[in-house]
């Protein structure tokens with residue numbers, strides 16, 4: 001597939017670059033004001049790997065992230081508007097979200113009520129369905145990569161597609177990647193990754209939203225990985241005494257070791273814990 005050409009004109013001609021608002025792998029995120037429209041954006045500056053060095057992102061990884069973001073257009077997925085390039089970095093001009101990370105929102109509240117958790121997970125599932133319908137796996141789903149559009153509405157945006165991959169079914173994608181407590185057994189065992197790999201992470205996020213606790217987190221990475229491959233989790237009474245059986249059933253259908261037997265994003269959107277309750281259902 002041909003490489004995508006990025007704009008080489010000086011970014012500063014069109015945007016006024018502001019303060020740093022965040023950082024990621026080989027990247028810094030800054031506020032950017034479009035001079036003509038006065039609209040605010042997020043500019044993700046990705047440092048390019050140069051020569052034989054190990055610092056910076058490989059050209060093919062940047063190309064992959066851009067080509068994936070360019071495919072996507074959904075209210076729960078961060079939007080890409082433009083791409084610039086200099087000798088040392090590539091700059092993604094992205095939709096700005098101002099509500100902060102879902103991670104911080106949960107931390108402030110310790111955990112969420114079931115209705116609020118179900119509403120957040122439904123939005124995350126709608127965003128993930130958009131990716132999966134395009135055969136794209138995010139592969140780094142975690143609360144830090146789920147941003148609130150703004151503090152007043154609890155609408156979410158999936159961000160950080162730096163590890164995302166096209167899952168075409170032909171090539172065999174394996175990699176030890178992502179953040180330990182959120183990765184699926186096939187990641188730990190360096191086996192084939194798929195769209196189902198994201199669904200495991202949705203289960204971990206759901207468990208955390210409902211309890212404030214992380215289901216597989218151990219005292220160290222090795223213990224965490226063991227807990228994941230052994231599916232070693234429980235619904236501690238300390239955290240789940242008021243949680244419905246329906247919510248636990250939703251999570252259990254995602255903590256399934258065999259990716260092909262794990263609930264898909266459509267299974268989850270149709271699960272009674274998520275699907276809007278039909279009026280008739282409410283009187284049954």
Ligand SMILES: COc1cc(-c2ccc3ncc(-c4cccc([C@@H](O)NCCN(C)C)c4)n3n2)ccc1O
Nearest residue numbers: 021022023024029042094095096097144159160161
């Ligand atoms: C598309 O890929 C990315 C988008 C963004 C992104 C897009 C829009 C946007 N509006 C506000 C922010 C923002 C604000 C505060 C912190 C962060 C970020 O540092 N935290 C999430 C990053 N992740 C690597 C933990 C991001 N962002 N971040 C960040 C990292 C990405 O890899």
